[in-house]
Amino acid sequence: GAVVSQHPSWVICKSGTSVKIECRSLDFQATTMFWYRQFPKQSLMLMATSNEGSKATYEQGVEKDKFLINHASLTLSTLTVTSAHPEDSSFYICSARDDRGRRSYEQYFGPGTRLTVT
Amino acid sequence: DAKTTQPNSMESNEEEPVHLPCNHSTISGTDYIHWYRQLPSQGPEYVIHGLTSNVNNRMASLAIAEDRKSSTLILHRATLRDAAVYYCILRPNTGFQKLVFGTGTRLLVSP
Numbered sequence: 001g002a003v004v005s006q007h008p009s010w011v012i013c014k015s016g017t018s019v020k021i022e023c024r025s026l027d028f029q030a031t032t033m034f035w036y037r038q039f040p041k042q043s044l045m046l047m048a049t050s051n052e053g054s055k056a057t058y059e060q061g062v063e064k065d066k067f068l069i070n071h072a073s074l075t076l077s078t079l080t081v082t083s084a085h086p087e088d089s090s091f092y093i094c095s096a097r098d099d100r101g102r103r104s105y106e107q108y109f110g111p112g113t114r115l116t117v118t
Numbered sequence: 119d120a121k122t123t124q125p126n127s128m129e130s131n132e133e134e135p136v137h138l139p140c141n142h143s144t145i146s147g148t149d150y151i152h153w154y155r156q157l158p159s160q161g162p163e164y165v166i167h168g169l170t171s172n173v174n175n176r177m178a179s180l181a182i183a184e185d186r187k188s189s190t191l192i193l194h195r196a197t198l199r200d201a202a203v204y205y206c207i208l209r210p211n212t213g214f215q216k217l218v219f220g221t222g223t224r225l226l227v228s229p
Contacts, residue, residue, distance in 0.1 A: 004161075034216060043205070044162070044219040093161045097215065105150070105209075107217060109161030 002103070003027055004096050006110035013084055013117055020080045021113045023094030029074035030096035034107070035067075038091040050077040050094075084117045091115075122206045127224040130196045138191040138223050140206030145186050148211040153180065153191050155202040156222075162205065165191065201227045 003026040013019050023033055031052045036044040048069055049057040056069035068080040077096075081088055093112045098104060123141040130136045142151065153165040166173055166180045168189070173180040179192040193200055205222040209215055 036219075043203075043221050044156075046216060046218060049216055095161070095217070105152075105167060106164045107154075109163065112159070112161050 002098055002101065002106075002108045004094065004108045004110040006092075006094060006113050008113060009111065010114040011116070013115070015085055015117055016083055018080055018082045019084055019115060020078055021092055021094075021115070023077045023079070023096070023110055025075045025096045025098075025108070028096075028098040028101055028108075030077075031074060031099050033071060033077040033094055033096045035069060035077070035079050036093045036095070038093060038112075040091075044093060047079075081115065084115070086117045089115055089117045122208060122220045124204075124206055124220060124223045126221065127226065129226045129228065130193075132198060132227055132229050133195050136193040136196045136200070136225065136227075138193075138204050138206075138225065139188065140190070141188045142206070142208055143187045145208055146210075149208040150211060151180065151182060151186075151189050152207045152209050152217065153178070153204060154207065154217070154219075155200075155204045157199075157202045162219075165204070167209070196225075196227045198227050198229060201225055 005024045007022045033050040035047045038044045047062045050069045050071040052071045058064045071077040091112050091114050095107045095109045097107050152167040154162040156162040166178050168180045181190045203222040203224050205219050207217050
């Protein structure tokens with residue numbers, strides 16, 4: 001149990017286009033999901049906290065108009081990278097916490113989405 | 119966010135114990151100590167967590183110093199599959215409980 005999936009697993013897009021990444025909790029409900037970005041050989045950087053039914057909370061320095069987050073249901077959060085540029089190329093990872101589970105202290109991470117902007 | 123300090127890398131031989139240290143001198147009384155690990159090209163996975171007492175689970179043991187300013191993750195018998203980046207994270211017991219990752223320790227395991 002407690003599986004988080006991401007789609008797509010990898011995507012290549014042209015500069016100036018937008019890309020949507022989905023994060024789903026497959027067997028549990030999550031009112032809160034988190035989005036991270038990871039550049040090669042670096043650690044994960046928290047981008048934003050996604051809240052079901054309300055606006056996301058962005059970390060300092062993250063452009064909310066560029067990284068649109070929608071948490072429309074208890075099992076789905078989406079991250080849209082708008083007007084992507086090569087510097088947005090990165091590994092995007094989401095995580096979620098099982099609000100009602102016995103292991104509510106644990107965050108479950110998705111497998112990540114590798115975005116390459118050409 | 120309270121910070122943690124870990125060595126950049128450590129090496130181990132297969133089937134030997136591994137002790138991964140973490141310093142967190144600014145830890146507050148309600149911060150939990152969490153360990154996650156990230157295998158290559160994957161999302162992180164939970165390893166273990168604790169507050170004050172030492173903890174054991176099927177993956178590892180966590181030894182917490184009496185003053186809580188440091189902790190050690192112990193892998194009792196390293197395998198090649200344990201090669202990963204190990205992150206020590208302080209998680210506040212309030213709020214959204216977001217995880218802020220530090221630089222972590224890259225563990226290399228040799229056969």
